[in-house]
Structures are given as C-alpha cells and as structure tokens.
Amino acid sequence: MTEAHLLSPYRPPTSYPVSLSADETAAWLNGYFALWHPAVLARIGRVPAAASSYDHDSPGEGNVYVVPEGPHLYQPDDWATRVTDARAVAFRATADSAATRDNLLRALRDAGETSPLLDAPADAIRTFAGLGYGYLIVDGLFDAADHEKLLDADGFWADITAAVGALSAPDAASTVTAHLRTAAEKLRSAREALNSNTIHLLDWAIPDPANLGAAWPAALGRGLPLTVLASGELLERLAAEFPARFAELKAKFLPDLPGAIDLACGAYAEREDALLPPESQWWNLAKARATVRTLFGVETEVFARKRSANHPQIPAWVQHFGYKKAVLVSFDGALAPARTGAVVTWPGPDGKTIDAFAREPQSASDPLTFFNVVYTLHQAMTQDSIPTLALAHKGAAPAVGYEELVALAELASAVGEFSGLGRYLAEHHYGEYLGTSTADDFFADYLDERVTTLHRPDPVSGFPAHLRLRRRLDSAFALAALHRSLTPPTADEDVSLQKLTALEDAIEHAGASAALPESGTDFEGSLVALESEWAKKLADRIQARATAGQPGLMVLNPCGFTRRVALELDNFGGPIPVTDPVKAAQFDGATAKLVVEVPALGFAWVPRTAPAGTQPPKPRMKTADGTSVRNEFFEAELDPATGGLRAFRDARTRLNRLGMQLVFNPGSKTKARSIKVTQSGTALGEIVAEGEILDEHDAVLATFRHRVRAWVGRPALEVLIEIDPGHAPSGYAWHAYYGARFGWRDERAALFRGVNGANVHTSYTRPVSADYLETRLGSERTFVFTGGLPFIQRHGTRMADVILIPEGERGRRFEFLIAADRDYPMQTAAGWVAPAPVVVTDRSPPPVGPSSWLAHVDLPSLLMTSLRPCPPGEGMGRAVAARFIECAGFGGAADLQFARTPDKAAAVDGEGHQTQEIILAGHAIPLEFSAGEAFRVRAEWA
Template identity: 30%
Template sequence: MSYQELMILLPCHSLEDFPTYHEGDDAQSLLASWTSLWHPELINAAGKVPTWRRVDDPPSEVVSRLIVVPSVSSSQLPTGFAQRVKQEGGVIIRKTLVRSEIIETALAGLASRVEGPVDQELVADFLALGYCYLQIELLTRQMRYSSNLDEAYFQSTVVAAAQALCRGENDVAKEKLTACFSVLAEERDHYYPVDAFIVDLVMTTAVTLGKELADEVAQPAPKNVLLSGQLVDEIAARFPATLEALKTAIERKTLAILGGEYDESRLPLLSLETATAQLIRGRATYEQHLGSRPKVFARWRYGLTPLLPGILQQSGYTAAVHQLFDEGKLPETTQLKIQWEGLDGRAIDSIARTSLDASKPQTFLSLAVKLGESMDADHVATLALAHWPSASSVWMNDLRRIASYTAALGKFITLDDYFASTTKPSQMERLDADRYRSPYLKQAIIRRHSDPISTSVKYWKTYYQTLAATSASTIAALVAGTPPAASNSALLPGAITEEKLAEQMPQAEEQLKLAGDAFAKAIGAQVGAGNSAVVLNPLAFVRRVGVVTDNVKAEPAIERPVYAASSHLGGMQSVVDPPAYGFVYVTPSKSSVAAKKQLLLVEDNTLRNEFFEAVINPTTGALAALYEYSSRGNRLSQQLAFRMPGAKQKTGDVYRDPDETATYSVMAADSITTTSATSTLGEIVVTGRLMDLEGKNLCGYTQTFRCVRGSRVLQVEVELDPQEEPKSDPWNSYFCSRFAWSDPAADVYTTLHETRQLSKASRIESPHYVDFVGVKSSTTILTGGLAFHRRHQDNMLDTILISRGETARRFKFGVGIDLAHPLHEAISLISPPIIRPCAAPKGNLWGWLLHVDCRNVLVTSLSPLVENGKVTGLRARLLETSGSGVKVKLSAFRDLKSGSKIDLQGNVLSDLATEQGKLSIDLGDYEWQEIVARF
C-alpha cells in the first residue's frame, strides 16, 4: 500500500483547544501518535505532511489512509469506524503509547520500502520537526496570535527533505530540514523576537554516578549537573571515566556544575559557622577533582534559608538555584529569575521556580503553555527541566535536536552562561523565614533515622562546647602572645556536623577541658587544690549563672559580680555574673560581717525569686501557673503529655483539623519532693505517670523544677519512661511538653541560625527559643536545642520530646520571664560556664579580656591572628541577631590599633576606624561579618 494521507484523530475542534492538560499514558500516546507520522518514509510515500481531523468527525474516505488514534481519542471514535478502515484498505493504529511501535506498524503497511539504509539521525530529526511544528502552533495561540506560517512553503520543503533522504541525499535532506526549522523560528519571532532559554538540570545521587552520568554529560547540548562535594569525592574514588567526562564537558563549556556544600545536612537547624565550613570544604573538593569550583549554588536536599544570599555572595558565588528538588515548601516568587535578597540586605541572582519534570510526557505536551506563560510573565523567558542521569523522556531528546537547529522553543544553556549573559532583574525579592517549611522530621521517621529529636540537642551542645573551647584558647593566646599549640584533633565550631556527633562529642569535651585550663592559666589562676573557684565565661555576653562549688566552704562577699551565695550540703551555691570573655572568683569573704539573711526560694509546692513565682500542681505535677509580680494573672502553664492522633478520616467525610480529633494523656503525680531550699537555689522534683483517659499507664516521668536567685529563668529537666511507642506521623503522635500562655494575641518569635524571626507557622523549627511577645510583656520557652514544636489554637505549643525512633529520655528546657535578650539565656542553658577549683586569688576578683558593647551582636567564632609566628591580634565573626542594625565597638585588654572587614574568602572589604583603642564596626540587620583586629 502507498499511503495517500497521514492523519491523526484528535479530541478537539481546533488547535485553540488542543488537549495539553493530559498526563501520563494519555500524554505519551498523544505525543507519540502526532510525531510518529512525521517519519520521512511515511511523508515520502504520501507526498504530503501529516494532517489531523476531529475524532468525532472522522474522514469518510479512508482508502489508503494511515490513521492514528491516540488513547485520549479512543472513547470518542464512532462505533464501527475502525472496522470500516480495515475493510476499505486503510491502516488504523489505536491506543499505542510507544512511538517506535507506531512507526513499525505504519511502515509495515507500505507496499515498498526505501532501498538501502536510511540515516537514523536524520530520521530522528524529522520526528523532532513534527514535535516542533506542533509546539510552535500551540505557542502561537498561547501568545494570542494567529498563525503567520507559510504552510505551502513549509509543507513542500518538508516533503522535499523526506524525498531527498529516501533517495540517499542526506546533505540535501539536512539542508531542507534546516530550512523547515528556520521557518518555524521565523513564526515564533513574529510574536516573541527575543531569546528563550532551556535549563537542563541533571540531579544526582550516589547510585547515579557511573555510566549513566558519563553518558549524560557526553551529549553536546549544554546542561547543568547538581553535585555535592561528597558526590564529587565518590566519583573521583569509584568512577574515573565519569570524572574525565565531567572535566571534558567543563572544558568544552557545555557543562556547569551546580553545588556548594560538601555534604547536604539539615542546614536551617545548624549554625552559620557549620554552613560556611561545609561551603569551604566543598570548594576545596571541587577544585581538587574538577579543577574549578561551582559559580552557581544549589542543593538537592531541602535546606535553603533567607540568610544564605549574604553567605554565598561573600563566598564568591555569582548565583543560586532557589527551588525545590526534595520535599518541603519554599516561598513563591513573582519572577523565575530574581535577585534573591537575604535578611542582611545582600542579594544574589537566582532562578526561583520549581523545575518541570523532564521524565514525564505531560511536561512536553504542555511545553508551549509553560513557555508562553514564561514569555508573558518572566523577566527572561526560561524553562527549567530536571531529571536524573539518562532518565529523561524521549521528548527531551527531541527538544535537544530541535535546539541544534533553532532556538524557536528555547536555547539550551548552562546556568553559568545564563546568569552571565542575561539581563539582571531590576527588583529584589526578600523572602521571609516564615515562608520556608522543611520536611526534616517527617523524613527522619520515614527513613528510620535514629534520634530525630535529640540530634539537634547534641549538635548545639557540642557546637557551643567547641565555640567555648576555641574562644578560651584564643584568650589564652592573646594574653601569652604566642599561638596555641597546633593539634590535628582540634575542632572548630564549623566542623561540628550532625552526621559525626558520636565521634565529635567526646573530642569537644576534652578540648573544652584543656582550653579551660589554658584560660585559667592565662588569668593567673592557680588551678587545683584550694578554698576558692574561678568561673570562666568564654562567650561574648555577660550572664547570670548559678554554680555549685564543693571546695568553697565559706560564703563569698555578696558584691558585684557575686549576686548571692548560700551553703548547701557542705559546699557553696553561688549566683555570679561573669562578664563576656571574663572571669569571676568565688572565694571566702575576709569580712566577719554576717551576710544579710534572705528568704528561701521554696515554700510548699511553690518556687519563687525576685522575678517570678512558679506553682506546681500537687495532683498532676505540672507547672500550674507562673506569676510575675508587677502584673496580675497566670503568665504560663506547662504539662507533660502524650499526643495520640484521632481516628483516620474516611473518604467523603468532612475535613476536621487533626488538632480537633487528637487526644492527650493526663498527668498524675506520685511524689513531690523539695531537694534544695536555700536562699540561692530552689529545686522541686516530681515523679508520676502519664495515663490515657481510661487510666492506662503510658509513661513514667520525673520532672525537676529549678529556680535560681536573681534569674528570670525557671529551669525544667524531664526524664521519661515511655510504655507506648508513638505512631509514624511525628507531627501528630509524640511525647511532648505542652505550654499554654495567657495572651493569644502575642507575636511568636523563633530562631534561625541564631537570629530572631517572626513566625505565624503551626509547625515550628526553633532550636534556641520560642518567644511570646505581647504589648507589655514577653514569655520565652528556652528550648535547649529541642528544635520541633507544634503550635495549635492561638496560645498553645507542644515542644516535641520523643517521636518514633527517638532514644533520648532526658531533656532540659527553661521558661523565661521578660527576657531582654532571649538568645543569651538560650545559649547559657545549653552551654554552662567553665568552673575550676583554685587557690584564693592575689589580684582582681573578676575581670574581662574582650568586650562587645551591643547585646544583639553575637560572636560566632574567635581565633588569634598569627603573623610571623606571633599573635598580633584576633579574627572574629560577628552576627547581628535581632534585625536591628548597630554600630558596635570591640575592645580588648590591650588597645586595638587597626582593623578591617574581610569576606569569607579572606579578601579585605574595608578598613575599620579605631577610637581610644576600640574598633568601631557598622553591622546592618542580620549582617554576619568577619573582622580582623590588630593590637
């Protein structure tokens, strides 16, 4: 048979209502049916290009017709039509999903085939031409234009190209094909005469680094491969061929590596120091194995935060990919290409819309719709297509072939070239922290990670131990004037990671012990036996702490910075205020005058000091009420509970909020014991059970409440003995500490990278504190590293203690009343001061060695500046934590003569002014800046 006509039956009345909305097999069948008819042998046999008809109005003449019916049209095909086609000598192909099968069946119906081999690359180009023609026609209508295509010329040129190919005249066929693509490009230029771009994003994991990735990057079309430093290390170790393919493609400039960090950890739950250390380690890995580093930052796992732009800009990145590949939620943006402005005001160019899935046929069926929307709305018309190595759809290959002829449907480009060659967005987009939602807790349960809750607690404890150790060592080096002894095992704060906590925790403890000894030695303390103790504060803020010193037998003088003291069990309970980077000696007073008698901090089931009164419920053992003396009414209540989700909703039921159907256990106290009742420290220990509403025992508990004179924080320690395991949904089934506060209109503030952020979310991640701020007062939950909290109603919060997979059973948190600087109290709860027994001092009883005069500025790292083997100053990173820019002055025990701001690559940004031996530094909102100061 020689076909007289090639036809597809479509479920539409015109191309205006072409069904671009289909997905899955229907989309696959529709595209396969359309493009298969553009096979050159079929066009050569028919002498004309394919056409289409409405499926509800099929042709009456079917003799020698090739008719393809995609699956979306089958249900509308008139009954008996298929039989009539076969009886009258036509060929009908129905419901086939695979293009090659349609082509095979269609070619089998030809009476004679082309003699000799046909260039299969050019055959594939014809099929791509058919796809390009369809999308250009659809795009024309999407952009609200009527077709301006010279159909007669286009069709005759297509036929001529097919005939040339079937005669073996490949060069002529190529030339004619080029002309066809050029005509389609002119049609697109008629309504959009500027470039559109296609960004091919190749995602990777540890199982896709071999031949699949090597084959992918060997293709000539420009592409972008997302690789962490850790995956590059693995490629170098296991897949040398892939490594060479990557390096070759980079040299050809057909490949851009996207990445940045060495390991993609739970970045929003970590410090800025850890984030930067990961970037530095990643940069070294890229340069070692690939000879270059990424210019565009990206990560596969969820982990973008609004503090990243400033870090990336200082680290030398030119752009970022602000979109999701993992679960979670990112804020939507007005444009695809944006200037992503961080909270500190620094901005970086970004591509900020979720990529289309290049493995799904619906992506390519609706390509014209997506491209038209981008042409209408975006600053630069762009489509981003993401897929795994060698796992893209066949239509992606068609798109690459089209791009080798014309940019009518977009020009493939690396993101390095994209950001360098396209115009910069005129406006910045500032994306609030509250609009980011992570999937970390849910993922940890699904992937059976151990300790999803306490990992964050351990991380921050180890991090602050390391920060205290490095700061103490730096103080000692500054005083001695010689660098600290080098140690291969020394940890820096940024080196602490969640993945290596098991080995890092004992290292950090030992490092802190040695650094504390060095600090004490630097101030002249005679550590060892003696009747005194020195309290060392290696952090950047003054703090009030309660300390117990067994070797101090007599009370110290109650004068600044010793706030209170009392004897207890043969030792001394003291409340002291060690200054920032300073020390306080607790030493027996030389005066024989008796200290003024003060009231005890415990009475019955109540703890009280100068700032608050905490009432323990004798029946439940919960914190029944927390009062503050200058205002009436209960400020906050707390209880332990096991949350149990309600019955699963049935299909068709009216939706009900999980908070409405969930049930909570009740507390029952078995004993309430006062374990300390002095004028300095009050402590009450409660033991009891959590029971369900029917009286079944769910968990044993011990809850310790501790109150220190002069402190605005009620400390709470909890130990649980669960008898029931939470269910698999960690946000609906857990053991928790429940809080209820009095002001439902209070604003809720949380922390992100140690900065203060307003939150209206119901699922909160905040490892330092959750602060409820009303018009005249504030109440703060100091979380002690517990990062996951669920808010329900307007004034209730669950801090999750145990979810499925959690092995920790002991927890510590605090409740603060009207805290001026909650972050300082939060850090103090996690990181206690260093205490050393010593002989009575011969000099000052207290002092400081470094000082930062703004309380909203945190020193996140401190190290000695070593030049020519001598300590000539210091390096520090300062973070403005509250969103209020300041001019901060840094002073030291020696005058500072000069200083400068530097970026995270060590480049000098500007010099700093000095006045009377102090360094003056301007910090903007949330700015994190490294400085160098010289004596």
C-alpha cells in the same frame, strides 16, 4: 496527495493543561515522532498531522496512519481491511519508542516498501523527529495565540523534502543537516513573529543519591548548557563511586574557557539547616564551595539546594560566602514566598538583595511535560518578561520528547535556547521584586520527614544534642582564639587546631544525628578533651605572673557577653566568701553550688579554700518550700494535682506569666504522685514532681519526672523533663506525640520566635524555633528557651506545644529555660547551652584582678557567634576572626577590643577573603553594621 496522520481525539493543549496517563501520552508522542521517519516523509506530500479517526473511516490511497494506544477510538470493524485495500499503511504506537518504530518499519515492509531509508541512521531519525516536534510546537503556539499562521509552510516542506532526498546519497550528512537547519530557521522566524523574546530552556540535572550511576541528560554530551544541582557530599560520592560519570562532567570544565556546565551547589550536606545554629549553616556553605573548588577547580556561584532550608537571612548569608545568584525553588514541596516571575529579586532583612531563579522545573521524565509544552510556552510568552521552560532530571530516564527537543536545539533555537543558570541570571537580573519576607513565609516539614520518611531514632532530640556540640565547638575555638590573641602560636597548637577542625567537619557532617551511639564516634568526649586542653593553655597564660600556692578555679567564658554561670563542684575545700565574682554559694558537705559572674570572653578566679573560720553564707530567702521555688527575679509554683508548672510569676508584678503541663496528643491528663523539695539552700531551690500521663480511661500512658530549679542571682527557671512512655506514639508526628504544653493567660498576647538571631513576630500554626518562643503582652515579655528543641505547634490562641517524643524518638530527657523580660533573648539562648570551662589551678588571681575580659564588644545586641584563629595576612604573625549577628533589628556602630591591641584589622567574607581594611580607633576595632546583618572581622598582630 499521500498523507500521514496520527488518529487520536487528543491534541497538545493550548489553553489549559491536559492530564493523561504517562503511557497514553508517551504513545501519542511516539506515534507522532514515528511519522517523521524519513521513510514516511519520502512517501507523503505534506507535513504529518494529527486527525480524528472519524475523518478516516475510509483510508486514503497510500496514506500512513498511526493509532496510539490509549482511549478507545471508534473505527469500522473492517478498518484494517480497508487499509489494505487502499494500499495504505497503519501501525500501533506504544509507550515504548523502539517498539513503535519497529511497528512502523514492519508495517512499511509488509506494504512492500523497500527504500534504503528504512535503515536510516538513528541520528538522522532523531533529528527529523526533533524538527517535527518543533513544527508541532510552533503550529500550536499560533493556535494558542489565535494568530494567523506565519510559517512559510511550502518552503518548510521543501526543505524537509530536500533533506530526505539528500539522505539517500552517500556521505551527505552535512547536506541533510544544512537543509534541516534551514527548515528550523523558518520555524524560528515564525515563532519570533509571535514573541521576539528569547525563550530560555533550562536543563537541570539533579542526581538521585540512590541512582548516582544514571546517565547524564543528553544535553551534556551534545555540548548544550546544563545546570547540575548537587550537594558537595554527593559530588564527592560521584567522584569516588562512579569515576566515569564524574569524568564526563569534569571534562566540560575547560581551563580559561566558559564552561557549558553550571554547578549549583548550596550545601555540602543536604540536611535541616534552617533549624541548626548559624555557625552550622555557615559551615555547610563554606564546605560546599571548598568541595567544588577541590573537585573541579572552579567556583560555584549559584546557591541552590534540593532539600529546602530557606529563611529570610539567606540572601545576605550566601553572598557573605561568595555566591552571586540563588535558586528560590522548593524541590521538596516546602513552603516559600509566593512569586510569579521566573526571576525574582530576593531581599534579606539587612537590605542586601540577590537575584534568584524562582520557577519550579518540570519533570523531564514525565511525558506530559512534553505533551503540554505548547500550553507551558504560551503561558511563559504571555506572562513572563523572560519566557522560560525549565526541565529537571532527577535520576529517572527522560521521557519521549526530551531527545527531540535537544535535537531541535542543535539545529536552531526554533522554540527556545538552552541556557546555563549562571548566564541566564547574569543576563536577566531585573526580576520581580519579592518584598521582604518573614520567617512565616518559609516552612519545611523536617519533623514529618525525619519520622515518616527517614525513620530517625532522634527526630527531635538530635537537634538539642547537635546544638550543644556546636556550642562546645565554638567554645573550644574561642578559647584557642583568645590564647592566640595573647601569644604567638606554636607547632603543637596548630596540630590541636587541625584536630579541632577535623572534629568540626565530622560533627557537622553528621548534623542533627551526631550524638547517636551508632555514629561510631564519641564526639562529646573528644570535644571535652580538646576544650580542656585549650582552657588549660589559656588559664596558664592568664596566670603567667600570678603567685603560686593559692588553690583556685579559673572559670572561662567563651561567649561575647557576661554570664552568670551555675556550677556544681565536688570535693570543694569548704565555704568561701560571697564576693565578686561569686554571686551566690551553697555548701553541702564537700559539694559546692556556686553562681559566678564571668565577663564576656573573659575569666573569673574563684578560691577553692577560705581562711579558717569562714562562715557559710546566710540565706537571703527561702529558695524552695511546698510546691514553689523562687529567687529575687521570679517565683515558680508546681500544680499539686498534675505536677506541671502552675505559675511562673515575676517578682515585681506577681502576675502569672506562664504555665506548663505534659500532654500526650491527641488527648490525655496528668496526675502527680509526689512533689518533693530536694534543694532549699542559699544558692539553689529545687523541686521534683513525679507522676503519670493517663488516657481517658485512666490507663497509664507514660510516667514522668519534672524538676524545676531556681538559682539565686540567675533570672531564669531551669526545667528538666524526663518521660518514660509505656505507650509509644505512632502516626503523623504533628498529631501523635508526647509534649510540653505551655499556656499564657491572655489570648491577646502576641507570639514571637527566635530565627537565626532575629526576634520575629509569628502567626504561623507551627512556629518552629531552635532558640526560643516569646509571648508578649504590652511591656510583659515571657520566654521559653527550647535549647534546640525546634518543633512547636500552637493550640488555639493561648497554648503551644513543644513536641518531645513523636514516633521513633528514643530521647527521654528534655530541658527548657523560662525567663521574663529579657532585652536580648539571643544572649540567653546562646549562653544557656554554651559551656563554661573550669580549670583547677594552684595560682592566685592574675594581677588584673579576680575577673576581667580578654576581648570585648560594647553593644549587647551584637551577638558574637564565633571567635577562632585564622591565617594571618602578609607580614602579620597571628590572627583571629570574629563573626557577629545583629539581633535587635537596628543598624549602628560598636567597638571590638582585645586585651592586647591588634596591629591591623579588616572586614572579611565568610571564606576569610578581605573585603575592606578597618582603621583602628585607638585600642578598638570600629564595627559598622546594618539591621540583622551577619559579618566577620579579622584582627591581626605583627
């Protein structure tokens, strides 16, 4: 009997994966598929098989042999002559499939073959190879399971022979396909004898931004389900730059019919969302869904990102914006919770859960994926309740094996059924329960990426700059919303809001690089102008019935909690009394330094002049002397030798809570050149230290300026650090940097950090947080508010560095806030970086008094992240929407009130769709929430 053999020491593995080079693997597969060419199948009497070269030192009569390029095979020196003498055929297989096929055809013709099958259509050749691949896989699965082979081998070969015979007849394509489909069904029946569960094949297309014009995977053109993972921004680029490729994709979305394409779009911009403010993250989610809706006219329901930005709140947040399913796979290698199942139930801290796909796809451009497929499928069949093989296309051409797998799937689901991710998750929603994850379970190394890969000029400073822009955006929207809650909108106000929304899109699109000069836009200047416009409108509305001719200042608070705002004002008219709402005042010539208490979402009116004879306020304490600054809450002392913070003591216990010193990692020392008291007044104490950072040989690495400030009436120490490096750090960003090293006295202290409003315990070496780091010892709680500086690295048990200047960083000015015993640290973190607009006015306080609120929430643990105008419902004249995060870890109830009682209220999702009507309780909107929940409420006026 004439046979066909692939001579190789290797076989597709069954019990363990094999590692060969890509070229060796591709050559093996190309050689095997070549043996399934119809011209070869017509010559032989049984299924092609792999064999050892030692068994074929003497070639069989008329046999066909393929020898893949790869590890050296021992063969007799005259083996080629023996092949000729036996009238056999031998050819070489290479990593190039076309070259391998040419080698085959040349060898057949040289052997005298003249069959018309040599010119068989390419589609037919591909289909036969696909069936051969199915046979290889099913046969290997029986070996892997150590199971008796149940395939009807004779019937299978009869179908193959019939298909080859029919191929020679004219117009016999349908007959050939019918025979091959029958053979494929035999493979399916045999495989189902091993495991009756459906094996799901998930095909992922993950476009490469650098190669957007690449062809789509073959599944798209063949009508098989395909999952496309792309950001909204990338889809917009695809539509603009490669309209033909975009049209191919869009054509698969048919009106009123289920599509073959699942769009997994979890972000408009692939950026460092895990370290950005919640409002920035929510903008990215909403913008992604809106972009898909605009481009394709469908809703994206699967949350997935190529660049990791996962954290514990993701399950609840994505559902808040309309996503039904999620993907918990780190395509960039980021840390994620351990999981074993292909589908997991992923819970958030507020109790909401989402079903997520959790199996990392294998590369479709690596031939090893298809060589090891028997091992992979056997593992899935024996370990998974939902056997799954996922393939990912990331811009490179698919490897040999992919086209054959698609061809097999077109015949029958012999080794698996191609599935879309949405349908797959919808049908299999009972997966492994992941358990509540913590912030320490997630980590994406944005610092190394921004320094080493992206070469950002602002790898660190971009985050605090973006945070301040975001808070100013939220401030402007809040002022507009407060104004709208008091009075109906006008056309010019709507135009102003459109400008503000467009500016928000531009700032968020730039992300943590928005403040760079090369961004081409003065975001700060544009924001200040719009914020000032809305502040002026609101102040005028508040003072509509105030008396003219009384100079003053309207200080506005866009935050949902009371703040004590420190103001430094030039050209002030003179001393004013220190009475509510002014808590402290200091006058140096025409400059006033004031501490003003402003109610939540309210205002405080401060006079600019006082009656003649008003005396400047008398000092209550020495706010600065020697090397110390102090107020009624704390005392901070600088080290005269190093210029760092020697001690931060609370006024009650006088215990040293925290110290700080500037460092150059991997090793340095600091030396103070001067320490001066620059302010010691009735409102402000300030000390400035200047010095140098030295290496072990006392060579100067950098100079620094360290300023600390204590304001009377404010329970937080302001720290400003300016570093001028003479020696630029280079290398791995977590090892080479200038930083601020904070130390605490007791190694038993527990470390906590702020993560999206939650205060969470951390034992991670790099407890990144853009909000704050807390050390806790018993009832003592000490906070370092980083103001958006996110990269923190622990040293031992009593120290942690906040990284300031790694390689490439152009920022030189960094700010911190240090405070003790804050019950609601997220209020401090948010309020510190939020602006407090000041409007100069010539009118008296409004009738309600010098200070009051315009909106109010009666629970301090409920942080209002935004308040902004929104479209009203049917029959309503105007509306505003407020978004909240519960920050204390306790569910409960609260009341939201406005100065003007709304006529209607509703709970809405992230996109503004009403989810539930809320019945007003008198003048208040009752709020109910669970621990850590983020939710949104709309208030409307007729």
